[in-house]
Amino acid sequence: MIDLLKKQFRIPSVVTFNEDRAGFPEMVLTHRTGSRVRLYLYGAHLTSWTPPQGADVFFMSAQSWFQPGRAIRGGIPVAFPQFGDGPLPKHGLARINPWTVIRTALTPAGTVQAVLRLTDTPEIRTLWPHPFHLDLTVELSAQLIVELAVHNTGNRAFQFNTALHTYFHVADIRQTTVTGLLNIAYRDFLRGNIRELETRREITFDREMDRVYPNAPDRLLLRDAGHRRTIAITKQGLPDVVVWNPWIDKAQRMEDFGDDEYQRMVCVETGAMEIPVELAPAAVWQGQTTFAVVT
Ligand code: TA6
Numbered sequence: 001m002i003d004l005l006k007k008q009f010r011i012p013s014v015v016t017f018n019e020d021r022a023g024f025p026e027m028v029l030t031h032r033t034g035s036r037v038r039l040y041l042y043g044a045h046l047t048s049w050t051p052p053q054g055a056d057v058f059f060m061s062a063q064s065w066f067q068p069g070r071a072i073r074g075g076i077p078v079a080f081p082q083f084g085d086g087p088l089p090k091h092g093l094a095r096i097n098p099w100t101v102i103r104t105a106l107t108p109a110g111t112v113q114a115v116l117r118l119t120d121t122p123e124i125r126t127l128w129p130h131p132f133h134l135d136l137t138v139e140l141s142a143q144l145i146v147e148l149a150v151h152n153t154g155n156r157a158f159q160f161n162t163a164l165h166t167y168f169h170v171a172d173i174r175q176t177t178v179t180g181l182l183n184i185a186y187r188d189f190l191r192g193n194i195r196e197l198e199t200r201r202e203i204t205f206d207r208e209m210d211r212v213y214p215n216a217p218d219r220l221l222l223r224d225a226g227h228r229r230t231i232a233i234t235k236q237g238l239p240d241v242v243v244w245n246p247w248i249d250k251a252q253r254m255e256d257f258g259d260d261e262y263q264r265m266v267c268v269e270t271g272a273m274e275i276p277v278e279l280a281p282a283a284v285w286q287g288q289t290t291f292a293v294v295t
Pocket of ligand 1: 090091165242244
């Protein structure tokens with residue numbers, strides 16, 4: 001598998017492949033600024049982005065599973081065609097299935113691009129009976145763009161929800177804030193889906209938090225004071241945001257998450273989580289998020 005991937009898609013010192021833990025094929029993208037991304041073909045799961053300056057922007061649990069059928073804990077899990085609980089496995093099928101590499105390129109602008117695809121295998125079709133393919137495009141420069149594109153390749157419309165369930169690595173959750181959601185109504189999953197208005201210009205963390213902000217502004221700032229940096233999160237075509245930290249009790253209940261790891265992570269997720277997207281035959285839906293270190 002690795003040899004074929006290298007033969008077809010390797011670009012010396014720009015796009016390389018290896019077989020990581022548990023035999024999961026991994027792709028490594030390196031930009032001329034030193035910006036580097038690592039992603040598994042399993043789930044098209046991006047696990048790491050180290051920008052030209054400083055520590056990894058994304059969090060990976062030291063206790064993550066690396067087993068077929070289980071989600072990797074950290075990085076950017078892709079939720080599709082379901083977000084959260086429902087008839088399918090939680091957060092859907094995309095993150096627990098193998099994807100294929102469609103294209104790698106060093107663009108004329110010098111960015112490093114990779115496209116991975118999930119298609120409707122017979123196994124997937126038994127759980128979700130719609131012909132589709134889902135493309136994930138990574139565009140790496142000094143910043144990182146991750147795009148999802150859903151293609152309806154069948155002759156009937158279908159509905160889906162989707163999200164980039166991004167785990168950010170922070171030095172200390174108690175010195176971390178999320179800005180950009182002031183006066184946005186949210187639904188609180190921890191308090192019976194009660195709807196309230198966000199009254200804080202800077203959201204701080206001192207307990208478990210699990211909220212969806214439908215139709216949120218497209219630009220958010222994650223201030224990681226402990227790393228003395230701010231990450232700009234800019235979404236396009238993705239209406240909603242979820243902010244999640246499991247805090248102590250839930251962390252202790254999660255097998256694939258260290259008891260104290262809640263202190264070094266926060267999920268700021270971008271996607272279409274609230275209202276299902278309706279996709280007509282032959283139509284394509286796209287949404288993307290740009291991650292940039294701004295200070
Ligand atoms: O996006 C927040 C959330 O839905 C939380 O409720 C929490 O369950 C988190 O996702 C992780 O879900 P997972 O299935 O990856 O354990």
